[in-house]
Amino acid sequence: MVDHTPNKPTLTNIMVTELLRTDNEVSTREAINRAVATLQSGEVVALPTETVYGLGADAMDPTAVEKIFAAKERPHFDPLIVHVPHKNAYLDICEVPAEIKHTIVQLVETFWPGPLTILLPKKGIVPDLVTAGLPTVGVRMSDHPVFKKVVKQLGHPIAAPSANRFGGLSPTSADAVLDQLEGAIPLIIDGGACGRGLESTIVRVLPPEAGPKPIIEIVRPGPITEDDLKKWGKVRFAKSNVDVESNAPEAPGQLASHYAPRTPLRVLSDPKDFSPEPGKKYGLLSYRGQSKDGYVDLHEWDEVRVLSPGSGRIAEAGIRFFSAIREMDQLALDELVSEPLPERGVGIAMMDKLRRASA
Numbered sequence: 001m002v003d004h005t006p007n008k009p010t011l012t013n014i015m016v017t018e019l020l021r022t023d024n025e026v027s028t029r030e031a032i033n034r035a036v037a038t039l040q041s042g043e044v045v046a047l048p049t050e051t052v053y054g055l056g057a058d059a060m061d062p063t064a065v066e067k068i069f070a071a072k073e074r075p076h077f078d079p080l081i082v083h084v085p086h087k088n089a090y091l092d093i094c095e096v097p098a099e100i101k102h103t104i105v106q107l108v109e110t111f112w113p114g115p116l117t118i119l120l121p122k123k124g125i126v127p128d129l130v131t132a133g134l135p136t137v138g139v140r141m142s143d144h145p146v147f148k149k150v151v152k153q154l155g156h157p158i159a160a161p162s163a164n165r166f167g168g169l170s171p172t173s174a175d176a177v178l179d180q181l182e183g184a185i186p187l188i189i190d191g192g193a194c195g196r197g198l199e200s201t202i203v204r205v206l207p208p209e210a211g212p213k214p215i216i217e218i219v220r221p222g223p224i225t226e227d228d229l230k231k232w233g234k235v236r237f238a239k240s241n242v243d244v245e246s247n248a249p250e251a252p253g254q255l256a257s258h259y260a261p262r263t264p265l266r267v268l269s270d271p272k273d274f275s276p277e278p279g280k281k282y283g284l285l286s287y288r289g290q291s292k293d294g295y296v297d298l299h300e301w302d303e304v305r306v307l308s309p310g311s312g313r314i315a316e317a318g319i320r321f322f323s324a325i326r327e328m329d330q331l332a333l334d335e336l337v338s339e340p341l342p343e344r345g346v347g348i349a350m351m352d353k354l355r356r357a358s359a
């Protein structure tokens with residue numbers, strides 16, 4: 001029997017979670033002021049970014065950062081991304097090795113503010129708690145209007161992982177945050193649905209190996225794609241860096257099982273492999289919703305969610321991805337079945353997540 005009850009907080013962390021809207025100039029200004037005051041008082045706040053909602057705390061305050069780990073029930077070996085208030089602010093918290101400096105500047109100038117996180121050696125002022133004791137820190141500058149104002153007004157970097165319980169679906173709306181963190185955090189700023197819908201691409205830059213081009217290693221695929229990056233270096237994907245035995249990231253990045261809805265999920269690589277069990281309810285996650293793809297007519301699905309109806313646009317599918325899975329996860333189905341998505345553009349990130357969700 002599948003347990004469909006939402007991940008409600010445990011008794012140890014019951015508090016009232018306030019949700020502030022940003023639907024006009026006045027409410028937006030009030031929400032931003034409240035978010036900044038809450039961060040200054042050493043508390044956490046869920047904030048909209050252009051990728052997914054983040055759970056933010058003042059990155060320089062270990063006591064505040066600890067509350068992120070507590071609210072998310074996140075293990076301390078999993079490091080946090082730090083969001084900077086302006087383009088050059090990464091220089092305050094990172095050491096940039098001379099041999100990759102030029103490339104880092106190019107990436108920052110090209111992709112910030114935006115969904116690119118860069119791993120760089122950290123300076124001593126970054127608390128070890130933020131980086132899980134690693135010598136590197138992931139930095140990015142968000143392009144969301146509300147997030148940008150909050151971090152600018154705070155004048156400090158904000159540590160912010162995705163605002164979900166550890167291992168759960170990344171939230172792309174304030175409601176999705178509330179679902180997972182109500183009672184565990186004091187404040188959510190509602191900035192509407194996230195424009196990108198998938199977490200930032202994470203890269204590390206390495207000096208050239210052969211030839212003149214530096215290596216850009218994609219640690220987590222996301223909205224900034226291999227194609228976008230290849231102008232600036234030789235792009236490759238990092239090998240899986242997970243110790244399968246302990247499921248702990250050796251030099252972290254991502255865990256094998258992650259992004260999981262409560263309902264079991266599987267990717268159906270070949271429609272012929274589907275043999276439904278009688279009496280069970282199945283939901284289909286479809287790319288284009290077209291019969292000729294071989295999935296829509298395969299079964300009398302109890303629910304179908306289409307990521308990009310018609311001819312299919314991979315970026316559009318990315319925007320709907322987490323919200324579509326979340327919707328179906330709330331419908332008391334026995335299993336979610338996903339079509340394989342085209343592995344190009346953000347399709348690579350979605351397939352990566354689907355594989356982890358089904359692990």
Ligand code: TXA
Pocket residue numbers: 049051052053054055078079080081115117119131134136137138160161162163198199200201202219249251252253254255
């Ligand atoms: O779009 C995003 O990146 C969102 C928004 C809120 O900014 N944030 C986000 O954070 O996705 P999180 O914590 O859910 O995912 C960050 C990933 C984790 O898998 C973590 O292990 C990895 O980045 N990470 C962070 N710092 C790292 C480091 N120094 N080395 C290797 N991996 C790191």
Ligand code: MG
Pocket residue numbers: 161162170
């Ligand atoms: Mg996350």
